[in-house]
Amino acid sequence: MVKMKISFILNGRPAEGEAVPAQTAVSFLRDSMDQRSVKEGCGIGECGACTIIVNGLAVTSCLMTAAQLDGATVETTEGLAKSGNLHPLQESFIQHNAIQCGYCTPGALMSAKALLAENPEPTRREIRKALAGNLCRCTGYQQIVDAVEDAAKAMRGKTDGEGCR
Amino acid sequence: MREHIRYYRPQSVAEAVALLREHSGKSAIINGGTDVLIDVRSGKFTGDCLVDISRIQEIKGVREHDGAIIVGAGVTIEELATSRILQEKLPALALTGINFAGRQIRNVATIGGNVAHASPSGDTQTGLTVYDAVGLVASSEGERTIPVCEMFKGANKSALNDTDLLLHFIIRPCAAKYQHFEKIGRRKDLAISRASLAVLIDQDSDGTINFARVSLGACKPSTGRMPRTEDFLLGKNPRLSVFREAAKSMSAEMIAITGRRKSLAYKEPAIEGLLLRMLIPLL
Ligand code: FES
Ligand code: FES
Numbered sequence: 001m002v003k004m005k006i007s008f009i010l011n012g013r014p015a016e017g018e019a020v021p022a023q024t025a026v027s028f029l030r031d032s033m034d035q036r037s038v039k040e041g042c043g044i045g046e047c048g049a050c051t052i053i054v055n056g057l058a059v060t061s062c063l064m065t066a067a068q069l070d071g072a073t074v075e076t077t078e079g080l081a082k083s084g085n086l087h088p089l090q091e092s093f094i095q096h097n098a099i100q101c102g103y104c105t106p107g108a109l110m111s112a113k114a115l116l117a118e119n120p121e122p123t124r125r126e127i128r129k130a131l132a133g134n135l136c137r138c139t140g141y142q143q144i145v146d147a148v149e150d151a152a153k154a155m156r157g158k159t160d161g162e163g164c165r
Numbered sequence: 166m167r168e169h170i171r172y173y174r175p176q177s178v179a180e181a182v183a184l185l186r187e188h189s190g191k192s193a194i195i196n197g198g199t200d201v202l203i204d205v206r207s208g209k210f211t212g213d214c215l216v217d218i219s220r221i222q223e224i225k226g227v228r229e230h231d232g233a234i235i236v237g238a239g240v241t242i243e244e245l246a247t248s249r250i251l252q253e254k255l256p257a258l259a260l261t262g263i264n265f266a267g268r269q270i271r272n273v274a275t276i277g278g279n280v281a282h283a284s285p286s287g288d289t290q291t292g293l294t295v296y297d298a299v300g301l302v303a304s305s306e307g308e309r310t311i312p313v314c315e316m317f318k319g320a321n322k323s324a325l326n327d328t329d330l331l332l333h334f335i336i337r338p339c340a341a342k343y344q345h346f347e348k349i350g351r352r353k354d355l356a357i358s359r360a361s362l363a364v365l366i367d368q369d370s371d372g373t374i375n376f377a378r379v380s381l382g383a384c385k386p387s388t389g390r391m392p393r394t395e396d397f398l399l400g401k402n403p404r405l406s407v408f409r410e411a412a413k414s415m416s417a418e419m420i421a422i423t424g425r426r427k428s429l430a431y432k433e434p435a436i437e438g439l440l441l442r443m444l445i446p447l448l
Binding site for chain 2: 057
């Protein structure tokens with residue numbers, strides 16, 4: 001079996017691993033890079049549990065090869081908390097009870113993060129559209145949309161504040 | 166099960182074409198991977214190598230050239246939906262990208278992959294064929310053009326050879342005032358199309374329809390224009406009764422192609438309603 005060296009930026013730091021090239025990105029990230037937040041649900045691009053951010057875009061890591069991560073900038077939920085502080089999205093998900101079993105949560109967080117990076121002030125409709133590819137069997141979605149909406153507000157408050165100072 | 170699959174990542178069209186020739190019969194092209202990796206997982210893919218074309222710059226981007234719009238085969242569905250040039254010049258094509266799967270898929274799935282995979286419910290084909298788009302294909306024998314409507318042999322059967330690489334689509338913008346695309350799925354987002362329709366209509370100052378193109382997808386073995394329905398609309402004045410008749414004529418035209426299938430009880434009224442809904446703004 002020919003393995004390939006995968007060099008990429010993982011949550012802001014250079015990372016390297018070995019993969020069977022046609023292996024899925026989700027299995028490589030979980031098993032070789034210890035990114036256990038990345039979940040495989042359906043394995044065929046329908047549930048969004050495996051969503052990660054690659055070069056700024058939310059993608060399903062079950063329909064991506066490990067080799068396609070080579071040279072890319074990759075974000076997972078492991079990279080959200082900074083120096084022990086949860087990311088505003090994580091705080092907000094907790095506050096709004098947007099988590100029950102939690103299996104869909106890392107994927108939903110990644111979709112939400114990618115959305116807020118390109119659109120810091122999304123409407124509820126835009127939030128729903130951006131998270132349409134993230135299925136949740138537990139919450140009924142309302143709480144997730146609320147959580148993202150509130151996190152967006154919190155994050156705007158922060159950057160606006162910094163901008164004024 | 167994936168261990169034996171070799172992986173190539175060509176940086177240029179020339180390199181990719183050479184690889185496809187070398188591995189003919191055993192390779193699959195992947196870009197976004199959203200179709201091929203499903204086949205790899207299910208075991209439907211029986212080859213032993215993947216040629217990943219996602220890093221080839223030559224097949225990316227949308228540009229204007231000589232009055233035509235060139236859409237790279239590597240343009241993602243999200244880029245299709247959000248491209249300013251396409252929204253302005255080929256709106257019915259841009260619209261095919263909007264309700265296409267979830268954002269995670271739209272970010273990587275490509276128009277070239279959608280066409281090359283010949284999915285009978287591929288929305289982009291409907292938008293391409295209504296504009297009579299032509300594809301440019303490269304192989305070790307050189308480059309050739311093929312009209313998109315000739316790229317399908319049937320459901321999931323592409324007319325392209327496994328040594329062919331789709332480079333881009335060449336599309337002439339159309340002056341028609343009304344250009345639209347809609348689809349019907351089981352739900353609003355993520356749904357695989359059960360029917361999709363693209364329509365280009367232009368009218369004289371008195372309302373008479375002087376230009377009509379209608380392309381129907383997901384209802385026949387392949388996607389393409391419906392000439393009898395187009396002829397029916399030509400010279401007509403927009404009236405509800407006329408549009409009802411046009412809708413009937415389109416379902417008859419579809420049945421002439423597909424025969425009477427089991428799904429017809431659903432599809433016949435569904436596509437009639439879809440065409441009617443799309444024509445009503447002209448009243
Ligand atoms: S596991 Fe990737 S979309 Fe379901
Ligand atoms: S919290 Fe259980 S699937 Fe979403």
